Amino acid sequence: MVIKLGAGGKREGHVGRDFAWAPGAKAAFESELARFQLHKKKLKKPFNVFEAGTGKLPLALLRKAQKSSGTRKRRVFTGVDKELNLDLFLKKTGLKGLPKNLRLRQNCAIRELSDLPRESQGVILGSYLVNNISSEEPSCVIRGLPCNRAFFIAADMALRPGGRLVLVQGRMAAHLMKEAAFNLGYELHSKIIPDAAAIKSKSWAIRLRSNPEKRERDVRIEIGDEATVKKELKNLKKMGFNSFEEATQPCIFSLRKPKTPQGRLKARAKVLPQGQKDPLMSFPKNMPERMRKEFGL
Numbered sequence: 039m040v041i042k043l044g045a046g047g048k049r050e051g052h053v054g055r056d057f058a059w060a061p062g063a064k065a066a067f068e069s070e071l072a073r074f075q076l077h078k079k080k081l082k083k084p085f086n087v088f089e090a091g092t093g094k095l096p097l098a099l100l101r102k103a104q105k106s107s108g109t110r111k112r113r114v115f116t117g118v119d120k121e122l123n124l125d126l127f128l129k130k131t132g133l134k135g136l137p138k139n140l141r142l143r144q145n146c147a148i149r150e151l152s153d154l155p156r157e158s159q160g161v162i163l164g165s166y167l168v169n170n171i172s173s174e175e176p177s178c179v180i181r182g183l184p185c186n187r188a189f190f191i192a193a194d195m196a197l198r199p200g201g202r203l204v205l206v207q208g209r210m211a212a213h214l215m216k217e218a219a220f221n222l223g224y225e226l227h228s229k230i231i232p233d234a235a236a237i238k239s240k241s242w243a244i245r246l247r248s249n250p251e252k253r254e255r256d257v258r259i260e261i262g263d264e265a266t267v268k269k270e271l272k273n274l275k276k277m278g279f280n281s282f283e284e285a286t287q288p289c290i291f292s293l294r295k296p297k298t299p300q301g302r303l304k305a306r307a308k309v310l311p312q313g314q315k316d317p318l319m320s321f322p323k324n325m326p327e328r329m330r331k332e333f334g335l
Contacts, residue, residue: 084112084139085160088196090147090189091167092117095127098240103140116141118150148185151192159196165206165243168214190218199297206231206244210277210285215293220309223302224293231288250283257282 089099096117106113122144128134136142143150147167171186183191193203203224205215212228219226231239236248247253261267271282279285296302 084114086158087113087115087161087163088151088154088159089115089117089163090119090151091164092119092122092142093242094119094121094123095130096122096142097131098242100131100137100140101240103137107137107139112139114139114141116143116150118143118145118147120144120146148189148192151189151196154196156195157198157201160198160201162193162197162201162203164204165241166208167205168207168211186214190222194222194295197295199295201295203293203295205291205293206241206288207291208247208286209289210274210279211291212289213277215291216309219293220306222293222295223299223306224295224309225305226309227292227294229290229292231290233287236288244288247286247288250287253286254281254283257286 087102089096092099096119099115099117103113103115106115117140122142124142124144127142128136147164148171151162167189168186171189190203197203205211207215209230215226215228218224231244233248233250236244239245239248258267261270274280274282274285277285294305296305
């Protein structure tokens with residue numbers, strides 16, 4: 039780059055005052071600056087996607103990672119499951135190693151979420167995960183809380199502001215999602231997956247529940263006793279469902295984390311309209327003070 043100095047530039051202490059651009063030098067500098075800023079934008083942090091409860095062979099997550107690696111979007115995928123078998127996964131897929139943007143862990147989802155850097159994940163996914171998390175077994179990660187409640191707290195710690203917790207569950211899980219959204223101060227959105235769309239889903243768990251007759255039959259077989267079946271149906275009707283197949287129809291629940299504390303308060307007000315009973319979960323007295331302040335307890 040050529041720089042021309044005026045007459046006063048030779049005198050000490052007056053170089054800056056008489057500084058001038060050589061012809062075309064300013065345009066060249068601005069062009070280089072624009073290129074640097076564009077390069078800087080490309081070096082932004084990757085968008086992290088975390089899937090809890092992937093199963094033994096997370097093939098759907100592998101497809102997402104492979105599809106993303108061919109684009110400019112910097113996305114990193116992490117899959118976690120207690121039963122995940124990496125050697126079997128590589129053998130079945132014929133891969134010598136995992137793609138650079140895919141990480142698989144054989145671990146408890148709650149523990150893995152707790153070990154992640156704070157507010158580092160853009161999206162946390164889970165299909166029929168809440169079904170497999172005990173509501174009675176105490177969490178080994180967050181003492182004093184059952185596993186299902188500890189999962190939502192660990193997910194909140196790992197999610198960045200504006201991030202989403204996307205869970206696929208049966209329709210009857212709506213009350214649990216509403217309770218979690220209220221406690222965390224999250225925006226809650228849900229959408230029923232029609233059976234015609236569920237049968238074409240890439241998710242095996244959703245395809246498995248695409249047949250209404252099969253859903254009804256499976257629940258009745260699982261319960262077994264006819265007297266218990268009638269009792270459960272009576273409970274479902276109180277919740278607004280007429281049958282097991284209706285209550286177990288796949289549904290997507292999206293819980294979005296607001297970017298500000300004020301946003302959390304507004305989200306709570308939307309989840310629980312005025313006059314309704316407060317569904318706040320009973321957190322233990324020995325809950326860490328840091329968590330109490332975070333959730334406004």
